[in-house]
Amino acid sequence: MSSEYVERASRVPGAVVWTKRAVGPTGADAAGPVLPDGCMDLLWTPGRLLVAGPDTRAFRPGPGLTGPWAGVRLRPGAAPALLGVPAHELRDRRVDLSDLRPGAEVRRLTERIDAASDPAVALEDLALRLAAAAQPEDPQIRAVVAALAAGRSVAATAAAVGLGARRLHRRSLAAFGYGPKTLARILRMQRALALARSGVPLAETAARSGYADQAHLARDVRELAGMTVTALLAP
Known part of the structure; x- marks a missing residue:
């Protein structure tokens, strides 16, 4: 059982777009822990949009977070303006985007990304829209x-x-x-x-x-x- 991880530079300044495809009969993620890096991520997995808060220790996905995944890793300090929430409120947490934004809006966004031919590109488009509506970085x-x-x-x-x-x-x-x-x-x-x-x-x-x-x-x-x-x- 293995996991394929790919990343590239994002159209969001300073960000990285990544994908991780679970491989194996159960679809379980056999990759190693996610290490603290000072960043926050906007995440998609089928049927869900989430935010990964800043980690102070390694994060190990549980059985409910097995992927496949797409993510936009925002550079340190950039995410709070996009999400409208201080970073410390999300420290060491993975939360549904619907906890931070209206549920009906998040359902529409999730359905759109689920249906996209390339969910990573669709997720990146969402991050770009959020960035365009946010205050400039300090x-x-x-x-x-x-x-x-x-x-x-x-x-x-x-x-x-x-x-x-x-x-x-x-x-x-x-x-x-x-x-x-x-x-x-x-x-x-x-x-x-x-x-x-x-x-x-x-x-x-x-x-x-x-x-x-x-x-x-x-x-x-x-x-x-x-x-x-x-x-x-x-x-």
Whole structure:
């Protein structure tokens, strides 16, 4: 039993469109856990539209979430404006879109995407319409993400964007679902995994990603991903 995952750049700025097709006699999803990445996703599976909130730990789909799936992964901080809800209200949750928007509207949208020849494109069209109707993204929030993704400290990031520590924390809860320290940890883990998957040795990966040492990297990955680094990197 296996799962086929494909992604591409989206027409929504900074977003990614992905599809995952369950394969096997039961249609069960045999893919690994969904790791925290600072993002939120608009999701479709036959008969349902959902939103994946920002994760603070690895998410493992249960039997009611087996797919097939299409998703639009929105860059960190972008989803709250599209959905009209602060990110912290959706932290570590998967919720039906009908919990956030009128039920009749969501039923029509679900039926339209169900009937589409390419549900991923139809879902992307929905995300584009939501983005067009939303307030523009806050450039300060974009700057926070860029600074933390580059490995700058929370204090240096706050100073660079002109926000005090408390205000940065409040703004981060609304935009990302958690404080800037948590976002920094998640983005650091993602940087490390990208390096390790490219063949960089773990000790060098830890140093280049901003960890004190390889043991620090191992502890952080286990806490955020619920797995060892070597298990995550296994083919």
